[in-house]
Structure formats: structure tokens, C-alpha cells
Amino acid sequence: QKEVEQNSGPLSVPEGAIASLNCTYSDRGSQSFFWYRQYSGKSPELIMFIYSNGDKEDGRFTAQLNKASQYVSLLIRDSQPSDSATYLCAVLSGGSYIPTFGRGTSLIVHP
Amino acid sequence: NAGVMQNPRHLVRRRGQEARLRCSPMKGHSHVYWYRQLPEEGLKFMVYLQKENIIDESGMPKERFSAEFPKEGPSILRIQQVVRGDSAAYFCASSQGGSNTGELFFGEGSRLTVL
Numbered sequence: 049q050k051e052v053e054q055n056s057g058p059l060s061v062p063e064g065a066i067a068s069l070n071c072t073y074s075d076r077g078s079q080s081f082f083w084y085r086q087y088s089g090k091s092p093e094l095i096m097f098i099y100s101n102g103d104k105e106d107g108r109f110t111a112q113l114n115k116a117s118q119y120v121s122l123l124i125r126d127s128q129p130s131d132s133a134t135y136l137c138a139v140l141s142g143g144s145y146i147p148t149f150g151r152g153t154s155l156i157v158h159p
Numbered sequence: 160n161a162g163v164m165q166n167p168r169h170l171v172r173r174r175g176q177e178a179r180l181r182c183s184p185m186k187g188h189s190h191v192y193w194y195r196q197l198p199e200e201g202l203k204f205m206v207y208l209q210k211e212n213i214i215d216e217s218g219m220p221k222e223r224f225s226a227e228f229p230k231e232g233p234s235i236l237r238i239q240q241v242v243r244g245d246s247a248a249y250f251c252a253s254s255q256g257g258s259n260t261g262e263l264f265f266g267e268g269s270r271l272t273v274l
Contacts, residue, residue: 052201091265092265094262097262147263151199
């Protein structure tokens with residue numbers, strides 16, 4: 049059973065702070081890792097993906113991957129109230145076409 | 160709108176009725192995924208289809224649930240004899256090919272309420 053674990057939160061941070069969202073996964077054969085953002089009542093949208101160990105930066109977002117520890121994280125710098133949403137971690141195993149999603153972490157950025 | 164289209168957005172059914180949820184993938188996409196989301200839970204995979212083929216239905220309940228993606232028309236997720244536990248948001252996602260890149264484009268979801 050492939051599992052993707054996230055703390056459901058909510059994670060509350062002040063505006064302008066760094067929000068750190070974490071995800072662990074059970075399948076060592078996992079090769080691709082994704083972060084989706086889902087606003088309340090809306091559909092998930094892809095915001096970041098990472099395939100290699102290390103950091104990947106895109107604007108205010110940084111994804112970090114450590115395959116040895118089976119851990120992937122998302123950092124949001126200069127958090128804004130508009131970043132308040134649920135962030136879903138998704139993992140794709142090698143040879144699979146079906147991403148496995150975590151239950152998501154609720155982020156609240158307060159002014 | 161070239162995005163993934165789902166309808167109905169909201170559906171109310173009484174126990175024992177049938178629910179049909181429809182999904183038109185993004186233009187140019189030939190692969191469709193259905194996921195179910197319960198309140199405070201993540202997305203649970205149900206079924207993965209290509210045109211006229213079910214590729215993987217390992218997440219589908221063995222009874223009452225079926226899915227199709229005909230040559231013409233939208234993909235349909237069908238739930239027969241609905242029960243209260245079927246109440247959830249059902250999301251459809253599409254990809255251009257098999258999502259070996261993991262990037263899925265989601266529709267707005269169909270929210271089923273069973274009374």
C-alpha cells in the first residue's frame with residue numbers, strides 16, 4: 049500500500065512569514081513529486097513538481113526533496129493571505145501513471 | 160473554456176437512486192482519471208481511462224460503481240443504488256497522455272449529496 053502522509057493542520061502563519069509544508073511517502077520507488085493547491089470548494093491545481101534530490105525554486109515557492117529520508121517539502125516565502133488554501137502532496141511511482149495524494153495540509157495566512 | 164468540464168456541479172439523490180457524473184477532458188487530452196474526496200480527506204483514486212478502455216480501476220468499489228469513456232462524448236462515472244456514504248466530491252482530471260509526468264488538470268468537481 050503506497051502511502052503519502054501530511055499533517056492536516058491547520059498551519060497558521062502571519063503574513064510575510066515563511067510557511068513550511070511537509071510530506072512523507074512510503075514507496076521507495078517513487079520518482080516524481082508534486083504539490084497541488086486547492087482553495088475551498090475549488091479544484092486542485094499544480095503549483096510545483098520535483099524529480100531530483102535537492103531544492104527547486106519557482107518564485108516564492110521552493111520544493112525540497114530528500115529521497116533517502118522519503119521526504120518532500122514546500123516552502124512559501126513572504127506568505128500572503130491569498131496563499132490560504134489546502135496543499136496536497138502527490139507522489140508518482142516509477143512506471144505508474146496514477147499519482148497518490150496525501151490528505152493535504154490546510155494553510156492559513158493571517159494579516 | 161478549454162479546461163476540464165464536469166457536470167453536474169451539485170447533485171442530490173435519495174438512497175437507492177442512481178447518480179451519473181460527466182466529465183469532458185481538456186481539449187487534446189485523451190486520458191481521464193476519477194478521484195473521490197471526502198471532507199477533510201485527500202483525493203482517493205478510483206479509475207483511470209483512455210478512450211474506450213479502462214486502464215486501471217483498482218480504486219473503484221466492486222459493486223454499484225462503473226465508469227466509461229466512449230469514443231464520442233464525455234467520460235461518465237455511474238453510481239447505482241446510492242447510499243449516504245457515497246456523499247462526496249468527485250473530481251475528474253485529464254492528461255494528454257498517460258500521466259507519467261504526474262501533471263493532472265482537474266475539473267471543478269461534482270458534489271454528490273445522498274439524502
